[in-house]
Amino acid sequence: xxxxxxxxxxxxxxxxxxxxxxxxxxxxxxxxxxxxxxxxxxxxxxxxxxxxxxxxxxxxxxxxxxxxxxxxxxxxxxxxxxxxxxxxxxxxxxxxxxxxxxxxxxxxxxxxxxxxxxxxxxxxxxxxxxxxxxxxxxxxxxxxxxxxxxxxxxxxxxxxxxxxxxxxxxxxxxxxxxxxxxxxxxxxxxxxxxxxxxxxxxxxxxxxxxxxxxxxxxxxxxxxxxxxxxxxxxxxxxxxxxxxxxxxxxxxxxxxxxxxxxxxxxxxxxxxxxxxxxxxxxxxxxxxxxxxxxxxxxxxxxxxxxxxxxxxxxxxxxxxxxxxxxxxxxxxxxxxxxxxxxxxxxxxxxxxxxxxxxxxxxxxxxxxxxxxxxxxxxxxxxxxxxxxxxxxxxxxxxxxxxxxxxxxxxxxxxxxxxxxxxxxxxxxxxxxxxxxxxxxxxxxxxxxxxxxxxxxxxxxxxxxxxxxxxxxxxxxxxxxxxxxxxxxxxxxxxxxxxxxxxxxxxxxxxxxxxxxxxxxxxx
Amino acid sequence: xxxxxxxxxxxxxxxxxxxxxxxxxxxxxxxxxxxxxxxxxxxxxxxxxxxxxxxxxxxxxxxxxxxxxxxxxxxxxxxxxxxxxxxxxxxxxxxxxxxxxxxxxxxxxxxxxxxxxxxxxxxxxxxxxxxxxxxxxxxxxxxxxxxxxxxxxxxxxxxxxxxxxxxxxxxxxxxxxxxxxxxxxxxxxxxxxxxxxxxxxxxxxxxxxxxxxxxxxxxxxxxxxxxxxxxxxxxxxxxxxxxxxxxxxxxxxxxxxxxxxxxxxxxxxxxxxxxxxxxxxxxxxxxxxxxxxxxxxxxxxxxxxxxxxxxxxxxxxxxxx
Numbered sequence: 001x002x003x004x005x006x007x008x009x010x011x012x013x014x015x016x017x018x019x020x021x022x023x024x025x026x027x028x029x030x031x032x033x034x035x036x037x038x039x040x041x042x043x044x045x046x047x048x049x050x051x052x053x054x055x056x057x058x059x060x061x062x063x064x065x066x067x068x069x070x071x072x073x074x075x076x077x078x079x080x081x082x083x084x085x086x087x088x089x090x091x092x093x094x095x096x097x098x099x100x101x102x103x104x105x106x107x108x109x110x111x112x113x114x115x116x117x118x119x120x121x122x123x124x125x126x127x128x129x130x131x132x133x134x135x136x137x138x139x140x141x142x143x144x145x146x147x148x149x150x151x152x153x154x155x156x157x158x159x160x161x162x163x164x165x166x167x168x169x170x171x172x173x174x175x176x177x178x179x180x181x182x183x184x185x186x187x188x189x190x191x192x193x194x195x196x197x198x199x200x201x202x203x204x205x206x207x208x209x210x211x212x213x214x215x216x217x218x219x220x221x222x223x224x225x226x227x228x229x230x231x232x233x234x235x236x237x238x239x240x241x242x243x244x245x246x247x248x249x250x251x252x253x254x255x256x257x258x259x260x261x262x263x264x265x266x267x268x269x270x271x272x273x274x275x276x277x278x279x280x281x282x283x284x285x286x287x288x289x290x291x292x293x294x295x296x297x298x299x300x301x302x303x304x305x306x307x308x309x310x311x312x313x314x315x316x317x318x319x320x321x322x323x324x325x326x327x328x329x330x331x332x333x334x335x336x337x338x339x340x341x342x343x344x345x346x347x348x349x350x351x352x353x354x355x356x357x358x359x360x361x362x363x364x365x366x367x368x369x370x371x372x373x374x375x376x377x378x379x380x381x382x383x384x385x386x387x388x389x390x391x392x393x394x395x396x397x398x399x400x401x402x403x404x405x406x407x408x409x410x411x412x413x414x415x416x417x418x419x420x421x422x423x424x425x426x427x428x429x430x431x432x433x434x435x436x437x438x439x440x441x442x443x444x445x446x447x448x449x450x451x452x453x454x455x456x457x458x459x460x461x462x463x464x465x466x467x468x469x470x471x472x473x474x475x476x477x478x479x480x481x482x483x484x485x486x487x488x489x490x491x492x493x494x495x496x497x498x499x500x501x502x503x504x505x506x507x508x509x510x511x512x513x514x515x516x517x518x519x520x521x522x523x
Numbered sequence: 524x525x526x527x528x529x530x531x532x533x534x535x536x537x538x539x540x541x542x543x544x545x546x547x548x549x550x551x552x553x554x555x556x557x558x559x560x561x562x563x564x565x566x567x568x569x570x571x572x573x574x575x576x577x578x579x580x581x582x583x584x585x586x587x588x589x590x591x592x593x594x595x596x597x598x599x600x601x602x603x604x605x606x607x608x609x610x611x612x613x614x615x616x617x618x619x620x621x622x623x624x625x626x627x628x629x630x631x632x633x634x635x636x637x638x639x640x641x642x643x644x645x646x647x648x649x650x651x652x653x654x655x656x657x658x659x660x661x662x663x664x665x666x667x668x669x670x671x672x673x674x675x676x677x678x679x680x681x682x683x684x685x686x687x688x689x690x691x692x693x694x695x696x697x698x699x700x701x702x703x704x705x706x707x708x709x710x711x712x713x714x715x716x717x718x719x720x721x722x723x724x725x726x727x728x729x730x731x732x733x734x735x736x737x738x739x740x741x742x743x744x745x746x747x748x749x750x751x752x753x754x755x756x757x758x759x760x761x762x763x764x765x766x767x768x769x770x771x772x773x774x775x776x777x778x779x780x781x782x783x784x785x786x787x788x789x790x791x792x793x794x795x796x797x798x799x800x801x802x803x804x805x806x807x808x809x810x811x812x813x814x815x816x817x818x819x820x821x822x823x824x825x826x827x828x829x830x831x832x833x834x835x836x837x838x839x840x841x842x843x844x
Contacts, residue, residue: 113704115716
């Protein structure tokens with residue numbers, strides 16, 4: 001493997017960014033350890049690593065959010081101090097955060113000029129920005145209506161606003177943190193075209209992602225981070241996905257899910273004309289029909305915010321809907337006092353919620369409490385009529401943590417002290433060990449390390465093979481394609497269509513996710 | 524009801540609305556920057572006392588004005604320190620300041636004047652006197668317009684005109700200047716401001732300074748313009764009413780003018796008509812006097828339509844990891 005001297009450029013060109021020996025600790029946690037990296041101008045440089053590998057910390061240092069404990073930053077060969085964001089902007093660095101930093105009820109124009117106004121008065125700044133935005137839009141395919149409020153734009157458009165903000169500040173170096181997480185495949189492709197256009201203009205781009213496919217597709221050079229250290233920098237064309245995954249995790253990783261064909265049995269879940277109106281009076285589910293059989297996984301694909309969360313909430317019993325839901329051909333109460341999480345569990349529905357830190361766990365409670373929670377009134381957990389059997393709960397928890405490889409396997413630790421992957425294993429252990437008929441799973445591997453993903457996927461497949469029905473909601477198309485036996489695509493509260501994984505691809509699903517029904521004609 | 528009566532009620536409404544308007548605009552700047560300002564009440568009270576007290580001691584209402592605004596600024600600074608620098612709970616800080624104001628004013632008042640917490644009655648140069656606008660006597664004979672100009676528009680103290688000018692000035696500052704854009708942004712999403720390279724802390728302190736000055740003027744007017752001296756608890760919930768008006772106005776300057784005028788009008792009617800006879804049913808004076816407070820409760824309970832305040836309101840800004 002070629003790790004040394006991978007930046008083929010002649011030494012006369014100064015790197016756009018050079019970091020030398022950057023270290024940063026948060027208390028006892030060493031987030032960045034002696035990191036050195038050279039990013040050449042006019043290239044797209046990928047940085048990959050698992051959650052918590054220190055990518056975001058490194059970029060925050062570069063953008064002036066944190067001060068490094070040690071090390072130097074060189075911009076275009078000049079040593080540069082970056083004590084705050086103002087300095088980063090002045091040094092020509094622009095950042096597109098994973099969670100956009102936009103003022104929702106401001107117009108696009110106002111968001112772009114904010115902090116980069118020309119003078120005391122607003123109008124000349126806005127007029128100038130309007131002109132410049134038009135030029136940028138034509139040059140880089142970055143078209144956005146400058147007078148629209150940001151909150152009325154889709155996420156793809158909001159991301160363009162973030163890029164425009166950086167370009168308006170004349171950024172030569174653009175850092176994008178997990179930019180495709182919220183995009184449809186088509187939007188992601190458009191973003192990559194924009195990035196290629198920017199590279200052609202000589203801009204330097206740093207792309208932080210955990211999606212190996214994107215790295216292979218668009219970057220020139222890629223750096224891998226693991227546990228706060230930069231483990232390798234390689235030319236993209238000299239490497240492959242398997243090697244990168246191994247560098248990230250530190251061991252060989254099985255990237256494909258290993259599963260036998262499904263053997264579906266009777267229908268477990270049947271949903272007919274399910275509708276749901278949210279607190280703002282917006283109809284989020286507009287007549288959902290679907291069914292899941294025993295021993296199969298139905299994957300629900302879609303860009304987040306198209307009703308998948310609401311579907312899980314109604315099925316899980318913490319939002320009211322109208323329509324019909326049957327479990328094993330028996331209707332369940334959708335609105336009355338028997339419509340809650342507990343009665344759903346009693347009907348054999350287990351739920352691994354999308355937002356595990358808010359809905360799946362109580363972060364300040366211990367692992368054993370979290371492992372019992374929701375089932376704490378089960379007879380086996382009661383000591384007598386008055387008291388719960390804490391010792392028994394801890395013992396049960398210990399067994400579950402061992403079986404699900406939760407690390408560290410200490411039931412007395414608070415949930416917040418576990419990593420994302422181990423938190424997810426705790427939730428999964430609780431829900432699977434109750435032997436449900438139907439498992440609802442939302443975003444099972446969001447924020448989960450690549451090593452743990454493998455384990456979680458295998459557990460879900462095992463449950464399927466035991467003849468349970470599984471409804472899987474995920475925004476990761478790769479996950480949907482590799483896990484599901486059937487795929488349903490949601491868009492704007494509707495099911496746009498169903499496909500079999502063997503007979504479809506990301507492109508077709510992407511069209512359905514964008515609301516295009518005639519996928520045969522368009523594809 | 525004749526034209527003259529209407530004019531008099533309107534005139535009284537303008538005067539009664541002035542402290543509300545100033546306090547409401549103070550709250551507007553503070554909350555637009557993302558700082559809840561439940562301490563308006565305490566600031567009004569402190570300013571009212573120190574303006575009246577200093578005016579009584581020195582004989583100069585202008586020194587009183589400085590003292591009143593100064594007191595309000597000190598309160599604002601404490602609130603800023605608690606909620607911006609130390610990232611404390613803004614409601615608790617505000618409530619604490621309100622209690623502090625109601626205690627300190629009586630305590631110092633008793634020590635200075637020994638009148639049970641009151642200040643002596645102010646007169647002459649110790650008060651703001653009405654300003655006769657030019658030509659008001661000349662055009663008095665003109666029907667409608669004459670009395671309107673003479674009785675309603677002319678003849679108020681200087682602080683009433685300041686309050687009225689503050690409305691378009693606030694609008695201009697918020698919507699037409701760079702400072703205003705940043706101030707509004709910091710109340711909506713401080714992270715956006717921070718990543719744009721602008722200091723969240725400086726902006727929020729700037730808002731606290733403006734709020735301190737405006738709220739100070741409200742207190743000064745209360746003790747030296749509307750009344751002639753300070754009496755215990757004389758703010759009488761005006762800070763809270765101003766907050767209700769702010770919500771009713773949906774945090775916008777011109778709407779704030781309308782909302783506070785409505786409250787002023789209600790108070791003026793209650794003052795003028797001790798009891799109203801509606802065809803045999805007599806509405807008691809207590810009900811009329813309670814009207815502004817009832818309206819406050821109704822607005823705060825959400826009857827004034829759905830009001831969505833600045834989204835980062837009440838949340839201290841902490842850089843995320």
